Amino acid sequence: MVTFTARRSEPELVRPARPTPVETKALSDLDDQWSLRFYESIVGFFRSPPGESVKPGKVTQLKCGGFVIGLHMCHCIADGFGILQFIKSISDFACGELIPTTLPVWKRDTFTARMPPSITHVYPAYKTFIQGLDCTGDDVMLSTPPQSMEVQYLFFGPKEISILRSHLPEHLSKSTTTFELLMAVMWRCRTLALGYGSSQKVCIMFTLNTRGRSINGESLVPRGYYGNAHFSPMVEITVNELVTKPLEQVLELIHKVKLGTTKDCMKSMVDLMALWRERSPFGMDRTYEVSDTKWVGGNALKFGKAELVAAGTPHAGDFTSKLISYHTKCKNKDGEDSTVVSILLPKLAMVKFTKEMAIWLKK
Numbered sequence: 001m002v003t004f005t006a007r008r009s010e011p012e013l014v015r016p017a018r019p020t021p022v023e024t025k026a027l028s029d030l031d032d033q034w035s036l037r038f039y040e041s042i043v044g045f046f047r048s049p050p051g052e053s054v055k056p057g058k059v060t061q062l063k064c065g066g067f068v069i070g071l072h073m074c075h076c077i078a079d080g081f082g083i084l085q086f087i088k089s090i091s092d093f094a095c096g097e098l099i100p101t102t103l104p105v106w107k108r109d110t111f112t113a114r115m116p117p118s119i120t121h122v123y124p125a126y127k128t129f130i131q132g133l134d135c136t137g138d139d140v141m142l143s144t145p146p147q148s149m150e151v152q153y154l155f156f157g158p159k160e161i162s163i164l165r166s167h168l169p170e171h172l173s174k175s176t177t178t179f180e181l182l183m184a185v186m187w188r189c190r191t192l193a194l195g196y197g198s199s200q201k202v203c204i205m206f207t208l209n210t211r212g213r214s215i216n217g218e219s220l221v222p223r224g225y226y227g228n229a230h231f232s233p234m235v236e237i238t239v240n241e242l243v244t245k246p247l248e249q250v251l252e253l254i255h256k257v258k259l260g261t262t263k264d265c266m267k268s269m270v271d272l273m274a275l276w277r278e279r280s281p282f283g284m285d286r287t288y289e290v291s292d293t294k295w296v297g298g299n300a301l302k303f304g305k306a307e308l309v310a311a312g313t314p315h316a317g318d319f320t321s322k323l324i325s326y327h328t329k330c331k332n333k334d335g336e337d338s339t340v341v342s343i344l345l346p347k348l349a350m351v352k353f354t355k356e357m358a359i360w361l362k363k
Contacts, residue, residue, distance in 0.1 A: 030111035082226030105224040113274035193353035
């Protein structure tokens, strides 16, 4: 049996070089939404070059020469790309740079509600709330206590992805991203495992990053912006439709809502979030939330010569964030790019989910 000994050092306060300015910074209306009011835990693993050891202070050192960094962030302040930018700035300073690679900007008015607001687009799950109807609150995912839940991390290498793509027609197999493919398959297996009624409606909500997008040549997000800059398109269908329709039809619905998330749609959702800031905008009944964080790290984040090789959210800390399935990037034993996806389910449902996934992963 493999044993692992952790030695905890005394905490050390890192003081700023000069007094911190006293001022008030307003969040954007996208930052200040109810669903982002939680703390996210993140763990990053760094690999040192062969035969070398990188030793930055105040981190967990490993015998192999690598190290681990743990973070705890308030999601209202930054999203995944934003926190990466923050860590990269720290690594720049740790490596002797006088100025970070990317200078931070606030500019939270980038996602500020219009006056007067204009609600021209509403995601399906918001409609019940706006119409004043009560959510049923009968989802087993929301009623099961945390101690009766189980988390699993599913590994998908090139072999597993190839098998899943074989279930699609050739034209769709080439145009579908790995994130979309895994999301659709896992949504189906998760729904079956949770035993929802065939006529009940289920939703999938996934992140859509606005960084790098432009309208008429103008970038939607300024360089250096580290606030939240993502939206969450949603697909809603009945359980019967999800589990009986061919997989390609489910993927076509996902593609449709992605294309439908236009600039006007995004402005409308910011207006709506501002109107309902102090309350939950919708119930998460029978909603599967998925976040693609593979694009966050890539090969861009290095601590000197040490490279980020894997990162993820541990099953610890705030329970809200664990309801989300995170897609993170890693490498398999052969050095090939692979994906790890977290999934949280009641223990009995996890057994059935595992069996359903095994069926899809057979040639």
